[in-house]
Amino acid sequence: MKETKEIRQSTTDPDCGFMSRENKQEMFCYLDHRTTDMKFNIITDSYVTPGNVHDSVPYLSRLDRQTERFGFKVEAVALDSGYLTNPICKGLHDRNIYGVIAHRRYHPTKGLFPKWKFTYDRERDLYICPNKQELVYRTTTREGYREYKSDPKKCSQCPLLKECTRSKNKQKVVTRHVWEEHKEKVRLNRLSPSGKVLYKYRKEKVERSFADSKELHGLRYCRLRGLRKASEQVLLTAACQNMKKIATYLAKQG
Known part of the structure; x- marks a missing residue:
């Protein structure tokens, strides 16, 4: 007999998903999976999923899309702890990309050896x-x-x-x-001098990009219902941020 799984669904927006994560508010929402470049902090990809989709699920496919569409030669990536999974570590190794991923804290059973x-x-x-x-x-x-x-x-x-x-x-x-050996290699990358420098840029780049979207462009809340319309809002916001970045750079160049 197959086990049944109960899934929460919004009555006003069935496309969104219920997000339940540690130290975060439980709610129905969408997630913006965003990639930025390290030099100019230009948003190179922004992909929207329901809130119950884990960050690591679409990552490799979105990485491949950027390299195929724009011809990027990706040398290194810096990711938060949610991306520290065996498939992603193996995927970065197969693509010859230097991966730096934050440490994930595991909670062993109380009273037992970790x-x-x-x-x-x-x-x-x-x-x-x-x-x-x-x-x-x-x-x-x-x-x-x-x-x-x-x-x-x-x-x-x-x-x-x-x-x-x-x-x-x-x-x-x-x-x-x-594939555990690939995850161990990524852990060593994080502790290396170049890995520490690379991860330091992450909070200054992609985290800053998210903060600007929420505080300056109203992306903290969805204005319309449905995955397609939520994606339109995210993409328009990303386009506005990129135009501001480009205009600022050109102004500095005179």
Whole structure:
């Protein structure tokens, strides 16, 4: 029997989606997925989705659209923590793009060891627990996660068992995505000197662009209903911002 999923739908605008995120107001809304260049802060792409679509979902397709349509030779990108997913890290690697993505804070189960307490041995392809016991590879799920499991006999005698797992069979399972190495590479990029400089520009560029849209161009609220009309409002706003940027630049050039 298939499980049913309850989806909230607005009675006044069925196209919008219900956004429910940590530390943000729950509401029906649309999301503007925006890209800006680092040099002049020109908006190169603005794509609207319902509020229940995660930021990472349309990213790679919108990146490809810009490179194909405008012939951009993208060397590096700076993204917030919502884009730190295995498919995006793998996609940036395949496109030979230097990715810098903010750290995402995970919330482990209270009272249990977080995943970073388990050390991955790349040469032997296994994890080592805080009590120096090995978790060996067992299988790969359909979602692409490799499962590493401990020996229940050894775990039953472990003094750290209560802090390690609450499984009835006293076995610890640690998962690792098949593309995890690409995510680890992105993490190293963020900590590098060039990565720190690049990410610093993000708040000065794309975050400033969003702030100007909301405070100076009335994009905090949708003026019309429907995805198409919301997209028109976003695109017109982006066009106005770009014209102001270009005019300012030309004025400085005399």
